Amino acid sequence: DTLREDLVACKPTAIFGVPRVWEKFYAGIRNMIENLPDEQREMAEQAIQLGLKRVEAEQAGTSLPPELEEKYQEADGKLFALARGALGLDQARALVSGAAPINPDVLRFFHAIGLPIAEVYGQTEDSGPTSINRPGKIKIGTVGPPLDGVEVKIAEDGEVLVRGGNVGPGYYKDPIATKEFIDGEGWMHSGDIGELDEDGYLRITDRKKDLIITAAGKNVAPQVIENMLKYSPWVSQVVVIGDRRPFLTALITLDQEKVTAFAEQKSIPFKDFPELVAHPDVQQLVVNAVQEVNANLARVEQIKKWHVFDREFAMENEEITPTLKVRRKAIMDKNADLIEELYQR
16 A cells, blocks of 8 residues: 555665556656646647657657657656656666566556566576567567566467476475476476567567357457556456357456545535446446447457446455456356356346
């Protein structure tokens, strides 16, 4: 709860955060901008759009025209530096996100304001990192190329395989699990689905066990859709469901701070958050967010029905991990009856 204040106090030069941390920082900055006076808010939005153009140019291997670069540097000094300072990250030279996929649009935003976050990929069984984006060579949407001495290849079913000195010898006193995890050629089967681009950068799409195969036999990566929906300022957590089902549904939680601020701004009366979540204006926020995401998805990937909870998934309820990732199976098991209702409506 005091992370931002702690960062402001210690001003780290290097920081590793799980996606949920970066998403919270993003939401905080957006909220700060939305509460500015109209003229200042418009100037901030224009500066961010210029920053995003700069990011787009960098990702394409080019740069802004000199006159736009000059405007960007002016915005950086007057606005973005303040945002970095407000987060306590004005001295940060290494910013890393890992443990779960993060929405590329969140990364673009941070790059635009001068905080180039690098995604890293790995797991305990290969001593931590497998690949990482290098400073100055970040490809947004990828976890970078493999580390020196590490081999990565993609199996026929899309699973990421890893081989190298970083891969552990196996599970302690468990030869059966070891044989399932590391094959005869020394390749570690990561359990993740991914692809390598033409430059050898690795892109992770989902966990193999989490891939949804619809009733029509179509493969869908739920984390991609979930991250798109979490980009909405109102949405906090999402679990997309649809394995062996005719269409996709979703379990959604809301950002209490943002939704409460919205209600106060709109003078919506409520006695507690559950009552507020049920209000038609708040429900419409979710409808708009889902429709916006669906407009950018193939028909088979679109969310047709959903349920909005009046609280966030919590660690004490065994719904999220210590790294703030949702426990998909636990949430689905706990809400099995609710999920069935979504498909029967």
